[in-house]
Amino acid sequence: MDFWGQASGLTVAGTVVTGRFQEGVPRTPFLPRSRWLAGVSGRRSLSSSTPSDEGRPVRYGSGRLARGATGGDRGDDGAGKKRVRDNSNANSGGGYSFSRGRGRRGGRGTGRGVGRGGGRDGDRGDARLITASMSRATCPQDILSIVRDHHRELDHIHVSTAFNKLGKVAKSRDLSRRRLSADEDFQKLLGIARSLAEESKLGSQAVANATHGIAKLHEAGRLESRLDATDESMDATLVALEGEAVRVAPDMKPQEMANTLYAYGVMDRMPGEGTWAALETAAVRVAPDLKPQEVANTLYAYGVKGRMPEEGAWAALEIAVVRVTPDMKPQEVANTLYAYGVMGRMPGERTWAALDTAALRVARNMNSLDVAHTLWCYATMKSMPGDKTWAALEFAAMRVARDMNSQKVALTLWSYATQKSMPGDKTWLALEFAAMRVARDMKQQNVADTLWSYATLGRMPRDKMWAVLETAAVRVAPDMKPQNVALTLWSYATLKRMPGDKTWAALEFAAVRVARDMKPQNVANTVFAYATLSILQNVAHPSCYAALWELVNGLEARDFSDESLRMLFHAYLMHHSASRSVTVTYPAWLMVEARGAWMRNVEDDVTVSRGRRSLARVFDELGVRHEVERRTGDGYFSMDIYLPDYDVAVQFNGPTHYYHTSESSSTSRDASTTTRTAKTELRDFFLATQCAKVVTVPWFELTELEGSPENWRLYVKEKLAKEAGVEV
Numbered sequence: 001m002d003f004w005g006q007a008s009g010l011t012v013a014g015t016v017v018t019g020r021f022q023e024g025v026p027r028t029p030f031l032p033r034s035r036w037l038a039g040v041s042g043r044r045s046l047s048s049s050t051p052s053d054e055g056r057p058v059r060y061g062s063g064r065l066a067r068g069a070t071g072g073d074r075g076d077d078g079a080g081k082k083r084v085r086d087n088s089n090a091n092s093g094g095g096y097s098f099s100r101g102r103g104r105r106g107g108r109g110t111g112r113g114v115g116r117g118g119g120r121d122g123d124r125g126d127a128r129l130i131t132a133s134m135s136r137a138t139c140p141q142d143i144l145s146i147v148r149d150h151h152r153e154l155d156h157i158h159v160s161t162a163f164n165k166l167g168k169v170a171k172s173r174d175l176s177r178r179r180l181s182a183d184e185d186f187q188k189l190l191g192i193a194r195s196l197a198e199e200s201k202l203g204s205q206a207v208a209n210a211t212h213g214i215a216k217l218h219e220a221g222r223l224e225s226r227l228d229a230t231d232e233s234m235d236a237t238l239v240a241l242e243g244e245a246v247r248v249a250p251d252m253k254p255q256e257m258a259n260t261l262y263a264y265g266v267m268d269r270m271p272g273e274g275t276w277a278a279l280e281t282a283a284v285r286v287a288p289d290l291k292p293q294e295v296a297n298t299l300y301a302y303g304v305k306g307r308m309p310e311e312g313a314w315a316a317l318e319i320a321v322v323r324v325t326p327d328m329k330p331q332e333v334a335n336t337l338y339a340y341g342v343m344g345r346m347p348g349e350r351t352w353a354a355l356d357t358a359a360l361r362v363a364r365n366m367n368s369l370d371v372a373h374t375l376w377c378y379a380t381m382k383s384m385p386g387d388k389t390w391a392a393l394e395f396a397a398m399r400v401a402r403d404m405n406s407q408k409v410a411l412t413l414w415s416y417a418t419q420k421s422m423p424g425d426k427t428w429l430a431l432e433f434a435a436m437r438v439a440r441d442m443k444q445q446n447v448a449d450t451l452w453s454y455a456t457l458g459r460m461p462r463d464k465m466w467a468v469l470e471t472a473a474v475r476v477a478p479d480m481k482p483q484n485v486a487l488t489l490w491s492y493a494t495l496k497r498m499p500g501d502k503t504w505a506a507l508e509f510a511a512v513r514v515a516r517d518m519k520p521q522n523v524a525n526t527v528f529a530y531a532t533l534s535i536l537q538n539v540a541h542p543s544c545y546a547a548l549w550e551l552v553n554g555l556e557a558r559d560f561s562d563e564s565l566r567m568l569f570h571a572y573l574m575h576h577s578a579s580r581s582v583t584v585t586y587p588a589w590l591m592v593e594a595r596g597a598w599m600r601n602v603e604d605d606v607t608v609s610r611g612r613r614s615l616a617r618v619f620d621e622l623g624v625r626h627e628v629e630r631r632t633g634d635g636y637f638s639m640d641i642y643l644p645d646y647d648v649a650v651q652f653n654g655p656t657h658y659y660h661t662s663e664s665s666s667t668s669r670d671a672s673t674t675t676r677t678a679k680t681e682l683r684d685f686f687l688a689t690q691c692a693k694v695v696t697v698p699w700f701e702l703t704e705l706e707g708s709p710e711n712w713r714l715y716v717k718e719k720l721a722k723e724a725g726v727e728v
Contacts, residue, residue: 127155134161139172140222144185151188159193160206163213170220180222181231190237197240204248208256208263211241215263238267242275249278254286258294261301270305280313287316292324296332296339303342318351325354330362334370341377356385363392368400372408375415384419394427401430406438410446413453422457422660432465439468444476448484451491458677460495460659470503477506482514486522489529495659496678498537508542515544515551523551524564531571534578536681541582549584557593565597573636574682577689602631602638611652611699612640618716619643621709624728626650632690639687647692648724653680654699674698693724 130150137143143162147154154162180186193210196202202210214234217223224231245260252260261279264271271279283298290298299317302309309317321336328336337355340347347355359374366374375393378385385393397412404412413431416423423431435450442450451469454461461469473488480488489507492499499507511526518526527548534541552568560568572590575582606629619626619641630642639649657680676684676696687694697719705711720726 127153127158130154130158131161134158134165137165137169139169140166140180143169144183144189147189147192148185151185151192154192156196156202156206159189159196159202160209162189163193164209165213167209167213167216170216170222179224180217181224181234187233190233194237194240197237197244200244200247202241202244202248204252204256207241207244207248208252208259211238211245211263212259214238215266219266238269242271245271246275246278249282250285252279252282252286254290254294257282257286258290258297262297265301265304268304276307280310283309284313284316287313287320290320290324292328292332295320295324296328296335299339299343300335303339306342308343308345318348321347321351322354325358328358328362330366330370333358333362334366334373337377338373341373341380344380346381346383352383356389359385360389360392363389363396366396366400368403368405368408371396371400372404372411372415376411379415379418382418384421390421394423397423398427398430401427401434404431404434404438406442406446409434409438410442410449410453414449417453417456420456422459428459432462436465436468439472442472442476444480444484447472447476448480448487448491451495452487455491455494458656458659460661460675462661466497470500473499474502474506477503477510480510480514482518482522485510485514486518486525486529490525493529493532493536494678496536496675496681498533498539504542508544511542511548512544515548518551520555520559521561521564523548523555524560524567527552527571528567531574532678532682535574535685536678546582546584549586553585553587555587557587557589560594562597562600565594566601569594569598570682573686577686598636602636605638609652609654611654611702614702614712615650615652615697615716616641618709618712621713622716622728632687634690637683637686637690639691642691643726646720646724646726648695648720648726649687649691649693650695650697651684651687652697652699658698674700693726695719695723 130146130153134143134146137146143165147162150158193202196206214223214237223234249257257279261283295317299321301307308314325333325336333355337359340355346352363371363374371393375397384390401409401412409431413435422428439447439450447469451473453459477485485507489511498504515523515526527545530541530545530548533539557565568590572586572594575584608628612628616626616628624643625645627642627644628640630639631637632639640652641650642648643650653676657677658674659677661675684694684696697716701715702712705715717728720728
């Protein structure tokens with residue numbers, strides 16, 4: 001058995017098992033799913049489910065074969081038995097009664113249907129009463145009691161109204177905790193919808209309302225988590241509705257088209273190509289009349305379904321966006337930007353400018369989800385908004401941070417880090433407090449994204465933040481995917497932070513578990529992280545370190561990006577610069593392609609900062625021979641200023657060489673409030689192996705000298721004497 005097979009049986013003491021994003025693909029935020037709350041209804045609880053017999057196979061307009069479920073017969077009670085009704089609706093069970101003493105109603109062909117036969121003159125009035133009563137319903141039980149007592153009389157208008165209303169009251173308080181899928185009256189409603197769809201008796205509004213209503217119920221968590229063949233009745237209904245959507249799409253009004261597309265996005269159910277083409281044709285036709293919410297919903301559907309509009313549809317929707325953005329509400333602006341981000345296609349300049357202006361206008365009224373999605377879009381599109389918009393969004397982030405859940409906090413931090421833009425101290429403080437509040441609810445990706453954001457921005461978490469992140473990392477490590485394991489370890493190393501014993505063990509166990517599934521970049525990040533912590537924290541390599549290098553040996557140089565190749569070469573240098581007990585074998589290409597990537601980076605990094613030039617002038621004034629940007633003997637590193645007469649490297653450390661902390665945010669900085677980054681310490685570690693002494697000059701110490709040439713000369717002389725023993 002190999003290392004990974006043996007390691008799979010390991011356990012980690014103290015680890016609690018709770019059992020973008022792909023590389024190159026931006027992380028996509030999940031939309032929140034509202035859950036029904038338990039409450040008290042004045043009507044009735046949801047009735048128990050009744051086993052249904054298998055129905056006959058039916059081929060719908062989309063060409064898909066589905067098995068019809070029972071309950072579609074208007075005179076069937078959903079359990080295969082005919083229901084007998086009297087003129088007083090005695091079997092209504094407390095539901096609505098529409099009887100006016102005319103005698104028995106109902107049954108096929110006698111009620112008001114859609115071509116279901118003749119009816120009495122008064123039935124039309126009763127049909128209107130049914131519609132009105134459904135419209136006045138305030139909870140699902142009210143609607144379903146009407147369906148139960150009048151299912152043989154319902155037509156396409158009633159079906160449309162019922163689903164529309166169910167969608168609107170999906171989040172109302174409800175007596176039952178059970179899902180609607182188990183309710184026999186809801187199954188009757190699905191059966192009626194199927195029956196009408198099979199007979200092509202649903203108009204465009206009914207198709208849109210039914211599909212949209214089901215989507216809203218699904219979004220509210222009131223249906224099964226997966227709307228597929230595992231629920232035959234629901235699947236058959238959706239197939240039938242999809243077939244009708246193709247037929248009625250040419251007649252759809254703007255809202256009907258937008259609601260139908262939006263529904264498919266919410267349900268995470270991909271319609272057939274013919275259905276999508278029909279809806280896209282409808283979108284082009286109605287685009288000039290789309291309202292702001294309809295534009296946002298249409299683009300949202302394209303985004304979440306991973307579909308790129310055809311050029312004609314893209315152009316029509318772009319024009320619509322420019323037209324409606326002045327009237328967009330905060331959520332509509334955020335959803336539109338989110339859609340573009342998910343599609344990964346930059347809109348035209350006019351469209352982007354219009355959305356930027358709209359974001360500035362509505363930022364003050366955005367809620368936490370709007371802010372997170374808007375920032376995420378800008379980060380994903382790698383485009384900075386205008387200065388005023390960015391400032392408005394930052395203020396909004398500070399305002400809504402207290403309302404953010406774990407996902408929104410992580411997404412907001414990730415967006416700032418991706419843009420490499422550090423928000424102001426007040427905004428960061430609000431986000432950090434929010435992260436501490438929700439850390440216990442963070443999922444594995446949230447934890448990894450949060451740590452990655454701190455590391456990427458060079459921001460050191462405060463002690464309380466570290467504590468909650470450590471606890472969260474231990475909790476989610478058993479569920480971590482390969483990339484999140486790698487990013488978490490990379491973040492600890494980049495922040496020069498040694499995980500606690502439980503965290504270290506949990507992450508090592510996770511690395512062993514997922515290593516075989518790691519992509520090349522994940523492997524490089526993990527190897528680099530372990531090598532860095534071994535050097536800077538003086539800890540032994542974990543048991544999986546050599547095995548990770550074996551994975552590298554099984555890959556080719558072309559499998560890695562230049563950045564990953566540099567990380568591998570850096571890890572190689574670290575391993576060979578310190579005596580370590582672990583024996584590692586390296587691929588032959590490491591000293592060719594990986595070394596080449598490292599050397600190219602050294603050669604390209606020749607920018608001389610203003611601070612370095614000022615420091616070099618001081619050595620000129622002191623008459624000390626020096627060289628600027630001198631390579632080390634091995635050629636692997638560059639020294640800011642080298643004093644050949646003393647074999648001393650002088651390094652000017654600007655702000656990026658120090659972690660940003662709450663303490664260092666003040667105007668006064670010194671050694672007690674600043675910490676050098678891991679990258680800077682590694683640089684100095686390697687320079688110390690190439691020359692006699694390394695002298696570092698922090699930028700904040702020079703700033704305090706107020707630019708006085710005499711003070712600078714005195715400072716440099718004292719610095720050389722103290723740190724290098726050199727008198728000049």
